[in-house]
Amino acid sequence: MTGLIPLETQTLPGWESAANPSAIEVLTLLLGVPASIFAVILLLGLAPTWFGKGRG
Template identity: 60%
Template structure:
Protein backbone atom coordinates (compact mmCIF):
# COMPACT_ATOMS: atom_id res chain seq x y z
CA UNK A 1 0.00 0.00 0.00
CA UNK A 2 2.77 2.43 0.87
CA UNK A 3 4.40 1.70 -2.46
CA UNK A 4 1.75 3.84 -4.11
CA UNK A 5 2.61 6.90 -2.02
CA UNK A 6 6.02 8.43 -2.75
CA UNK A 7 7.77 9.21 0.52
CA UNK A 8 10.58 11.21 -1.08
CA UNK A 9 10.76 14.93 -1.63
CA UNK A 10 10.41 15.78 -5.30
CA UNK A 11 13.46 17.23 -7.05
CA UNK A 12 13.52 21.01 -6.87
CA UNK A 13 11.26 21.19 -3.81
CA UNK A 14 12.55 22.15 -0.34
CA UNK A 15 13.06 19.31 2.11
CA UNK A 16 10.01 18.78 4.34
CA UNK A 17 10.69 18.88 8.08
CA UNK A 18 9.13 16.51 10.56
CA UNK A 19 6.50 18.14 12.78
CA UNK A 20 7.36 18.75 16.43
CA UNK A 21 5.39 17.24 19.29
CA UNK A 22 3.68 20.57 19.96
CA UNK A 23 2.62 20.91 16.32
CA UNK A 24 1.26 17.36 16.30
CA UNK A 25 -0.66 17.87 19.55
CA UNK A 26 -2.10 21.13 18.29
CA UNK A 27 -3.43 19.50 15.14
CA UNK A 28 -4.59 16.25 16.74
CA UNK A 29 -5.99 17.57 20.03
CA UNK A 30 -6.09 21.36 20.16
CA UNK A 31 -8.15 22.08 17.07
CA UNK A 32 -10.80 19.38 17.72
CA UNK A 33 -11.18 20.47 21.36
CA UNK A 34 -11.53 24.12 20.32
CA UNK A 35 -14.20 23.22 17.75
CA UNK A 36 -16.05 21.08 20.29
CA UNK A 37 -16.08 23.98 22.77
CA UNK A 38 -17.46 26.36 20.16
CA UNK A 39 -20.21 23.89 19.24
CA UNK A 40 -20.98 23.32 22.93
CA UNK A 41 -21.28 27.04 23.61
CA UNK A 42 -23.48 27.58 20.56
CA UNK A 43 -25.69 24.69 21.63
CA UNK A 44 -26.05 25.87 25.23
CA UNK A 45 -26.44 29.60 24.52
CA UNK A 46 -30.20 29.47 23.83
CA UNK A 47 -30.83 27.87 27.23
CA UNK A 48 -28.72 30.51 28.97
CA UNK A 49 -30.67 33.36 27.44
CA UNK A 50 -34.01 31.54 27.35
CA UNK A 51 -34.16 31.07 31.13
CA UNK A 52 -35.05 34.73 31.71
CA UNK A 53 -37.92 34.54 29.23
CA UNK A 54 -39.45 31.43 30.81
CA UNK A 55 -39.37 33.00 34.31
CA UNK A 56 -41.16 36.10 33.01
CA UNK A 57 -43.77 33.91 31.30
CA UNK A 58 -44.46 32.06 34.56
CA UNK A 59 -44.75 35.38 36.43
CA UNK A 60 -47.30 36.67 33.88
CA UNK A 61 -49.48 33.57 34.25
CA UNK A 62 -49.50 33.83 38.05
CA UNK A 63 -50.16 37.59 38.26
Protein backbone atom coordinates in the same frame (compact mmCIF):
# COMPACT_ATOMS: atom_id res chain seq x y z
CA MET B 1 1.95 -3.96 2.23
CA THR B 2 4.81 -1.90 3.62
CA GLY B 3 6.28 -1.65 0.14
CA LEU B 4 3.30 0.46 -0.89
CA ILE B 5 3.88 3.07 1.82
CA PRO B 6 6.90 5.32 1.22
CA LEU B 7 8.95 5.69 4.39
CA GLU B 8 10.90 8.69 3.15
CA THR B 9 9.55 12.15 2.53
CA GLN B 10 9.45 12.82 -1.18
CA THR B 11 9.15 16.30 -2.60
CA LEU B 12 9.08 17.70 -6.09
CA PRO B 13 12.41 18.45 -7.75
CA GLY B 14 13.55 21.97 -6.89
CA TRP B 15 11.40 22.21 -3.78
CA GLU B 16 12.69 22.25 -0.22
CA SER B 17 12.31 19.07 1.77
CA ALA B 18 9.48 19.03 4.30
CA ALA B 19 10.44 19.52 7.93
CA ASN B 20 9.33 17.02 10.57
CA PRO B 21 6.67 18.49 12.89
CA SER B 22 7.52 19.03 16.54
CA ALA B 23 5.65 17.37 19.39
CA ILE B 24 3.78 20.60 20.16
CA GLU B 25 2.57 20.86 16.56
CA VAL B 26 1.37 17.27 16.58
CA LEU B 27 -0.45 17.68 19.91
CA THR B 28 -2.07 20.90 18.70
CA LEU B 29 -3.28 19.19 15.57
CA LEU B 30 -4.52 16.01 17.24
CA LEU B 31 -5.94 17.45 20.47
CA GLY B 32 -6.29 21.21 20.15
CA VAL B 33 -8.24 21.40 16.90
CA PRO B 34 -10.91 18.81 17.87
CA ALA B 35 -11.23 20.37 21.33
CA SER B 36 -11.75 23.81 19.76
CA ILE B 37 -14.42 22.49 17.40
CA PHE B 38 -16.16 20.73 20.31
CA ALA B 39 -16.08 23.94 22.38
CA VAL B 40 -17.66 25.99 19.59
CA ILE B 41 -20.44 23.44 19.06
CA LEU B 42 -21.04 23.25 22.82
CA LEU B 43 -21.25 27.05 23.09
CA LEU B 44 -23.70 27.23 20.19
CA GLY B 45 -25.86 24.60 21.85
CA LEU B 46 -25.86 26.22 25.28
CA ALA B 47 -26.19 29.86 24.17
CA PRO B 48 -30.01 29.86 23.90
CA THR B 49 -30.39 28.74 27.53
CA TRP B 50 -27.98 31.45 28.69
CA PHE B 51 -30.07 34.17 27.07
CA GLY B 52 -33.44 32.87 28.26
CA LYS B 53 -34.75 31.54 24.98
CA GLY B 54 -34.79 27.98 26.25
CA ARG B 55 -37.57 28.63 28.78
CA GLY B 56 -41.02 27.31 28.09
